[in-house]
Amino acid sequence: MNKNSYTLFLLFLIVSFFVSPLTAEEIRMKTDVVVVGAGGAGLSAAVTAAEGGADVIVLEKMKIPGGSTNFAEGIFAVESSLQRKAHITLTKDEAFREHIEFSHWRADPHLVRTVINKSGDTIDWLMEQGIEFVGPLSLYPGGPRTWHVVKGKHHCAEIVKVFCSRLKEMNVEILYETPAIKLVKTKSKITGVIAEDKRGNKVFIKTDAVIIATGGFANSKNMLSKYTDAHPDLKLLGNMGKTGDGIQMAFEVGASDRGIDVVQLMGPYVKGEMGITPLVACLSQPFLWVNRLGERYMNEATFKFPYMGNALAQQPGQIMFTIFDEHSKKYVQEAGIDFGMGVYVPTGTKLEDIDSHLKRGMDSGQVFSASSIRKLARKIDVDPKTLQRTVDAYNALCDRGKDDLFGKPAQFLHPVKKAEIYAVKGHACGTGTIGGIKINYKTEVLDEEHRIIPGLYAAGNDAGGFYGDTYDATSSGGTMAFAVNTGRIAGENALIYIGK
Numbered sequence: 001m002n003k004n005s006y007t008l009f010l011l012f013l014i015v016s017f018f019v020s021p022l023t024a025e026e027i028r029m030k031t032d033v034v035v036v037g038a039g040g041a042g043l044s045a046a047v048t049a050a051e052g053g054a055d056v057i058v059l060e061k062m063k064i065p066g067g068s069t070n071f072a073e074g075i076f077a078v079e080s081s082l083q084r085k086a087h088i089t090l091t092k093d094e095a096f097r098e099h100i101e102f103s104h105w106r107a108d109p110h111l112v113r114t115v116i117n118k119s120g121d122t123i124d125w126l127m128e129q130g131i132e133f134v135g136p137l138s139l140y141p142g143g144p145r146t147w148h149v150v151k152g153k154h155h156c157a158e159i160v161k162v163f164c165s166r167l168k169e170m171n172v173e174i175l176y177e178t179p180a181i182k183l184v185k186t187k188s189k190i191t192g193v194i195a196e197d198k199r200g201n202k203v204f205i206k207t208d209a210v211i212i213a214t215g216g217f218a219n220s221k222n223m224l225s226k227y228t229d230a231h232p233d234l235k236l237l238g239n240m241g242k243t244g245d246g247i248q249m250a251f252e253v254g255a256s257d258r259g260i261d262v263v264q265l266m267g268p269y270v271k272g273e274m275g276i277t278p279l280v281a282c283l284s285q286p287f288l289w290v291n292r293l294g295e296r297y298m299n300e301a302t303f304k305f306p307y308m309g310n311a312l313a314q315q316p317g318q319i320m321f322t323i324f325d326e327h328s329k330k331y332v333q334e335a336g337i338d339f340g341m342g343v344y345v346p347t348g349t350k351l352e353d354i355d356s357h358l359k360r361g362m363d364s365g366q367v368f369s370a371s372s373i374r375k376l377a378r379k380i381d382v383d384p385k386t387l388q389r390t391v392d393a394y395n396a397l398c399d400r401g402k403d404d405l406f407g408k409p410a411q412f413l414h415p416v417k418k419a420e421i422y423a424v425k426g427h428a429c430g431t432g433t434i435g436g437i438k439i440n441y442k443t444e445v446l447d448e449e450h451r452i453i454p455g456l457y458a459a460g461n462d463a464g465g466f467y468g469d470t471y472d473a474t475s476s477g478g479t480m481a482f483a484v485n486t487g488r489i490a491g492e493n494a495l496i497y498i499g500k
């Protein structure tokens with residue numbers, strides 16, 4: 001080798017050393033089952049499939065597992081062992097009838113029944129995995145006690161932690177920062193998944209079964225505007241990277257859609273607040289609620305998040321104001337709140353430091369106060385005459401003790417009379433999308449003709465059919481129950497499909 005060729009060779013070695021790690025590679029793997037998404041649905045599916053003897057790989061888009069499941073508190077179930085011990089007599093038959101009639105039979109009855117039937121057993125299964133529960137409670141005053149709240153400071157994040165350690169014990173790998181990007185279909189069957197890791201490497205996984213559980217499309221403005229009537233400013237709490245990947249991948253291989261327009265709306269939300277705070281709780285109290293026109297628009301003591309969200313979604317700009325006076329402020333300080341925000345700010349909590357929360361809201365431009373209704377109206381940019389008329393009419397029905405407009409019970413009729421008068425501004429919000437891929441009661445993905453796409457399953461927020469046109473308000477903890485139960489069902493059916 002002459003001197004020039006030697007120098008060139010050396011240069012080549014140096015360049016390849018630095019360049020090759022940056023060059024995207026193709027990584028090839030093989031497994032029985034791939035689970036796409038490490039949230040409540042995906043992790044339940046992965047644990048079930050691995051416990052049944054399958055080799056499983058979990059793909060997760062983010063650096064950490066859990067998705068929205070990290071924020072949830074409790075899970076719906078009927079006839080669980082905990083309910084039986086607590087003498088709660090709600091039956092599967094009653095729960096099924098409530099749920100299906102609430103949806104006007106628009107939900108898939110076989111899917112609903114399957115999830116309800118399995119729900120009690122799933123609580124026992126979670127307890128066997130090491131999860132402990134508080135309750136069962138009701139999320140709504142007077143509601144059925146179906147809400148099995150996970151014990152521990154971070155509630156359902158505990159399930160994520162326990163499931164990840166269980167998967168580790170069973171040598172199941174979770175590939176973080178490795179989103180699935182495409183499904184491989186050979187002839188009519190699913191035969192693989194393509195993902196991309198954080199270095200840009202393409203990961204080809206050959207597999208017999210894929211369970212999609214990517215948590216919906218709360219972060220895709222395009223999909224929200226294409227499929228739902230969500231307002232462009234709608235705040236969907238607790239979602240990151242939910243761009244509908246699983247739903248899009250399923251559509252690409254011929255899956256049909258079901259319930260894709262259903263968004264899980266909640267009560268109003270104070271812009272800029274971090275999570276469910278006492279100020280958000282104050283906003284949600286059954287005082288006087290008016291829309292941007294200064295008009296009352298619902299029974300403020302409806303006490304069901306989806307109803308509150310649905311009613312607000314119909315108002316101009318999806319904006320409202322909770323109006324209350326000095327007496328009502330004292331009421332929440334001394335008697336406590338009438339409507340709790342789950343276990344974050346429970347019913348009965350005394351908002352003793354409400355003044356500091358209101359002050360914070362004033363600083364961020366979301367809380368206003370004035371000595372009269374007309375002055376307040378100008379501050380919140382509502383027509384003063386209309387607001388005065390609304391308040392006068394509301395005070396008159398408070399005095400009569402009967403809300404003959406929307407039927408708010410007398411005990412919640414707090415008049416707005418004594419200055420200072422406050423207004424907390426609320427925006428529509430929700431927790432995510434809760435429909436998408438059409439599945440059957442075995443969570444098998446279906447095409448337009450209701451034919452099964454062999455080897456493809458969907459669970460949790462990516463799957464549709466559990467709701468009609470809105471989240472079911474009659475029972476507490478439904479979406480987590482749908483995630484964990486459909487995850488389990490998908491894992492079980494994938495095992496049967498691969499012959500384990």
Ligand SMILES: Cc1cc2nc3c(=O)[nH]c(=O)nc-3n(C[C@H](O)[C@H](O)[C@H](O)COP(=O)(O)OP(=O)(O)OC[C@H]3O[C@@H](n4cnc5c(N)ncnc54)[C@H](O)[C@@H]3O)c2cc1C
Nearest residue numbers: 037039041061067068069073074180215238460461477480
């Ligand atoms: C504040 C809050 C409180 C709530 N409280 C309750 C409650 O008490 N009870 C209840 O029933 N419900 C509650 N919910 C709703 C509940 O959390 C969700 O319905 C449930 O977590 C959905 O589970 P999932 O597995 O479908 O989605 P997620 O838990 O969101 O998991 C989806 C996972 O998929 C990953 N992913 C996305 N794209 C890809 C991709 N291409 N490849 C790989 N991975 C991907 C995501 O990063 C995420 O980790 C609450 C939600 C919020 C935000």
